[in-house]
Amino acid sequence: MASDSPVATRLLLVVVLTVQFTVALDMSVVNVALPDIRDDLGFGAEGLPWVVNAYALTFGGLMMLGGRLGDLVGRRRTLLAGLTVFGLAGLAGGFASSPGALMAARAVQGVGAAALAPVAFALITVNFPAGPARSKALGLWGATAAAGGAFGVLIGGLLTESVGWQAVMLINVPIVAFALIVARRLTPDRPAAGGARRLDPGGALLVTAGATTLVLGVVRAERQGWTSMMTIGTLVVAVVLLAAFVLVELRVPAPLLRMGLLAHRPVVGANLFMMLLFSGQFAAFYFTSLYLQQVLGYGPAAAGAAFVPFSLGIVVGSVVATRTVARLGLGRLLALGGALVAVGFGWFGLTFEVDGTFLRSILGPSLVASIGAGLCFVPLGTAATSGVAAHEAGMAGGLINSSRQIGGSIGLAGLVTLAASVTGPEGGGSRRELVHGYAVALEAAGGLSVIAALAALVLVRAADAGTG
Template sequence: MAVVNIALPDMKADLGFTAEGLQWVVNAYALAFGGLLMLGGRLTDIAGRRRTLMAALALFGLASLGGGLVWSPGGLIAARAAQGVAAAALAPVALALITVTFPAGPARSRALGLWGMAGAAGGAIGVLAGGVLTEAAGWRTVLLVNVPIVVFAYAAARRSVPADRRTGPAPRLDAGGALLITAGMMVLVLGVVRTETHGWGSAMTIGTLALAAVLLAAFAAVELRVGQPLLRMGLLTHRPVLAANLFMLLLASGQFGAFYFSSLYMQQVLGYGATATGVAFLPFCVGLVAGSLLAPRLIARLTMRWTLVVGGVLGAAGFAWLAAAVGVDGGFADSILGPFLLASFGIGMCFVPLGTAGTEGVAAAEAGMASGLLNSSRQIGGSVGLAALVTVAAGAAGGSRVEAQANGYATAFGVGAVLLAAAALTALLLPARTGVSQARTADPAADSADSEPVAEHDSAQEGAPR
């Protein structure tokens, strides 16, 4: 998601994009990814985790290769949409594999620490890689670089991911629910990403968001009636799952906006080039890694609830510091470095407990469902939060052109701090000592019915030696 953004001007010049058409290089990915996450998560449970992983990796690699070789705007947009389809399966299957392979305790915490570190650091590394690759070898390399990564991941998955085996009948796909949630999510993301051109108060935006609300309400009604739902609504009554998704929604709203406005501030106010902007994000990456690695120890001492509270508060403090420090006379040392380290360390602390709480007490047969839900919260929060903060920044701008930009960015960072502070409050919904001793699931009947068919291929013993 991050590596492409810096290459957009070069794509526009080389392929002849219009200004409105260029945004669909980003939006096509966002629509496919956000719209299909819940379906991708459930397919993980139905088709098997290894099969889903291998197929999604292959599709992502082919889409990246095609996108790097196309010579038309439409071809690039189609390739980005195909990447989004593949990513909608890859994101939930990765988390599901961790939660069913590693037993609850230190082993799973370490695995979730690496998962959180990789996911969080990806945004910062993507900005750096996008700048370096675009300036050194052209925009096509930001897509082609995925091909060797996919080849390596595909080969590693063939060796290390246990084969799918099932002792009972496979769950059936809830086709009606899949159609409604995919349409609802896509319409929601479409309405949000187009607010930059149509505005929040326009008839187009209001109508699109209203249609999304109707589709999502219809999805909820269907899921309450079907025997094997795409999303068992009882998951949302389970406090750890509910708290994790609310926290992720607010965290992504603030974090996505901070990345976006930090990049604009460094390039449009401080005058950094693409590569320099990418390098300036490295401290953010360092903080994310450090926070993710420390999180398992903090969970053992503080519990998941208080690790999330502390992480959210530190992230909010970092964004508040950033809001106070940015200005036309700012510099990297006094306006960026300290706030980046503090905010990223706090955010990094959150990913391990979020991954744990988001799947806490969930039956193995619903691991993909819970993972898809958590990733959907991240995507919705990021899309809606970024669009809202763009509006906030535009409304707060005042003074000369550069001063207006700096004022708008500072206000957006301040709102991001409020969002992370609100996320810290949602962590208080978690039980005081969330852990493996709690009930397996919020719906014991569903647990006993669904966990047995996949118990064999989900065993921790099978995955641990690998």
């Protein structure tokens, strides 16, 4: 897409980082506004997480199709289409007047994001050579996600408090307009050479339906119980759909996900790590937002400001990772990052108290967990594309981003269910019970990060020789 000239490379990087910022912003900007959205539109306790999940599930479920579409029809064209859908859906969400309308807008916005994230990731891996140049670009990619998260929680709180929650849905519209203007200046690219030249919409439908049904089953377990026929039936349907997806991918000539890609241990390790890491991180943002507002009594703006140290820590961790990945290796750096995230989440569980304060309950664990998360972006990006051909860069980008979104959605649903099992219906009417439920969920999130760190040591070491 871009030529070898410095100007073209910088222009490409501006587009990629703007897309990454926008997608990260949209994930975080909504969290602080959740209580106001619930009160204004009448969401129930079970429905509120779907403001996040409606976006995350279409995002994660269709991302492999979005990445493959970029490989086959051109990444610039896919990028422009994704930006257009994303912006229009954000506009619709800002004018939503019912829970159903908002969730529909969020789901469509996830469709646009599913075209954006894997294509942006593929553009880095294809246009920046392996080594310091790619590590620097991946470090900026991770730091930009943190900047989007920081700006999202801060501006989300300010807009919710001063204008209304609708403004958090509209904030992406001018950013998307800027990205469209810049992206149109990119040199039109040719579809990547190699591989079969067909799409796999059937595979995309199966993986999206399977993931959605799986999360629905986990969410229903909160009310129905894990042993109820409704819960068991929903989970069985999810397993059947996902198994059908695997069978389809093994048989079609142009699969959405070529199963041979999973023969690379670093690729498997990176995706497993990403899924486990974000299973905890999505939930950490969700529960910390509720803790700040429902327990400590923060307004939306103050709650947004309380998230800034977390996002700044990710920037610090990304910078450190860029400078140390060649020396430490992918597996060890991922294990170190996962261990720090686990310590931070566990610390949250210990310091969440009814009479907590920002300094005692939030600042320390936020910094530890976020620096750990920041350490992971560079090695994750490198391991996820280890041994992957250029014509499958979008496929690899779709897979790693799908792991993040689907893992985050399932983790959020599961940990919300865990917290509810501790607090009882609607938090049992007690702030102390609410805090206990939040703490237990965050400690469980820390446990997931421990498993991620161990998986990195076992599976990702095979790619360490290629990091220099």
